[in-house]
Amino acid sequence: MNAADGWEPVVRLVRAVLGDDVVGAYPHGSAVAGGLRPDSDLDVLVLVRRATTLGQRRALVDGLLEISGARARGGPARPVELTVVVHDEVRPWRYPPRREFQYGEWLREAYERGQTPGPTVDPDLAPLLTMVSAGGVALLGPAPHEVLDPVPRRDLERAVVAGIPDLLDELESDTRNVLLTLARIWTTLATGAIVSKDRAADWVLGRLPAEHRAPLDRARAGYLGIERDRWDELRPQVRAHAAYVVAAIERLVAAAEGDRYAG
Numbered sequence: 001m002n003a004a005d006g007w008e009p010v011v012r013l014v015r016a017v018l019g020d021d022v023v024g025a026y027p028h029g030s031a032v033a034g035g036l037r038p039d040s041d042l043d044v045l046v047l048v049r050r051a052t053t054l055g056q057r058r059a060l061v062d063g064l065l066e067i068s069g070a071r072a073r074g075g076p077a078r079p080v081e082l083t084v085v086v087h088d089e090v091r092p093w094r095y096p097p098r099r100e101f102q103y104g105e106w107l108r109e110a111y112e113r114g115q116t117p118g119p120t121v122d123p124d125l126a127p128l129l130t131m132v133s134a135g136g137v138a139l140l141g142p143a144p145h146e147v148l149d150p151v152p153r154r155d156l157e158r159a160v161v162a163g164i165p166d167l168l169d170e171l172e173s174d175t176r177n178v179l180l181t182l183a184r185i186w187t188t189l190a191t192g193a194i195v196s197k198d199r200a201a202d203w204v205l206g207r208l209p210a211e212h213r214a215p216l217d218r219a220r221a222g223y224l225g226i227e228r229d230r231w232d233e234l235r236p237q238v239r240a241h242a243a244y245v246v247a248a249i250e251r252l253v254a255a256a257e258g259d260r261y262a263g
Contacts, residue, residue, distance in 0.1 A: 006067070006078045011112055011139050013063040014046050014082075017056050023047035023087050025143025028128055032135025036195030038225035041081045041105070044139065045132050047147060048086055048100065051119070057101050058116045062086070065112065069105040079105040083128065090129060093149040095158065097125040126151050126159035132193050153192055160185045161253055164246060171242055175231050179219040179238070182245045189252045197223055204245065215241040 007027070014025055029043030060082065066073045067081035083103035101124040103111070130151045133144045141147070164185070167178050184200040187193070195203070201220040205213055215238045222229045231238060 006080070007044075007139055009067045009077075010042060010044055010064075010080055010082065011066070013060065014044075014140070017059045017063065018046070018048055018052070018084075021048045021050055021052075022140065023049060023147055024144075025139040025226045026132045026135070026141075026144055027137050027139060028131040028135060029081070030196060032131060032137055034199055037198070037223055038248065039223070042078045043081045043128075044083070045128060046082065046084045047090075047141070048084060048244055052084060052100050054116060054118075057118065060101060061103060062069045063113050063118055065108070068103070069108065071105075071108060081105075083125075087147065090125065091147065091149050093151060093155075095126065095155040095201055096121050096151075097129075098122065099125055115173040123159040123162045126156050127188070127194055130156055136196065155255070156192075157256065160188050161249065164249070167248070168242065171238065175215075175238055176222045176229050179216055179241065179245075180223060182242060182249070183219075185218060186245055186249050186252070189249060189256075206250075208241075208244070212237070212241045212244050 006180040011025055013065045014022060024047050026045045026047075027043060028045055030037055031043065064080055067077055069078075070076045080103065082101075082103045083099055085097070085099050089098045089100075098119060100119050102117050102122075105256060107115070107117075129148055133148055133150065136144055138144065166181075167181055171178050180197040180201060183204040184194065184197055186201040187195060187203045191203075198220055201216050201223075205216055205220075208216065215234050218227075218230070218234060
């Protein structure tokens with residue numbers, strides 16, 4: 001991992017707040033699935049030995065407000081998404097998993113008002129842990145395979161599908177991310193792999209009818225920094241594209257359920 005990308009301040013903060021309770025810290029997302037893009041977050045999973053205190057969680061929030069994102073108090077930086085999980089909650093593996101803490105820039109205003117994230121059930125840990133394991137990189141502590149169990153494919157599939165209704169609610173406000181995430185879900189269900197958003201877009205674009213390609217082409221270009229997001233003239237096509245991709249995902253889910261029932 002390149003120190004210039006901003007990993008070191010995150011690791012220092014984790015060590016300072018959580019100390020000897022840290023099992024390890026692990027990158028996931030774009031950093032291990034094809035490389036950081038212009039707008040990529042620094043996605044970090046931290047495994048800890050025991051539950052955090054409210055004071056520790058607040059200290060993490062305050063520290064991340066200093067070093068994360070365009071509005072970082074210490075000056076503009078890459079946004080950080082930091083997830084903390086108690087090791088015993090995910091090893092041995094069970095579904096749905098439970099997270100201890102999560103910070104992301106989409107909730108900065110709530111954090112600045114004093115909100116402190118706490119423990120909650122989080123199916124999204126299934127793809128997150130799958131990416132950590134596939135990446136095989138440790139920022140701190142032992143290698144991922146030494147501390148994590150594999151996530152069963154069935155649980156990975158359940159987790160990625162579970163988030164679709166919330167994604168569709170954000171189609172107008174976060175169009176690029178929603179379209180790329182839907183592409184990644186389709187790719188994961190079809191192949192069992194979690195790939196970068198641009199690679200998922202490439203895979204899906206090869207399977208789309210011509211009339212549904214333009215929105216995903218635009219989302220991919222924005223993700224790669226090739227062009228700015230411009231959606232006004234594509235709004236009707238965006239909705240039709242999303243409906244087509246969701247229908248394809250639903251067919252895959254139905255086929256998988258049928259295979260399991262037959263088996």
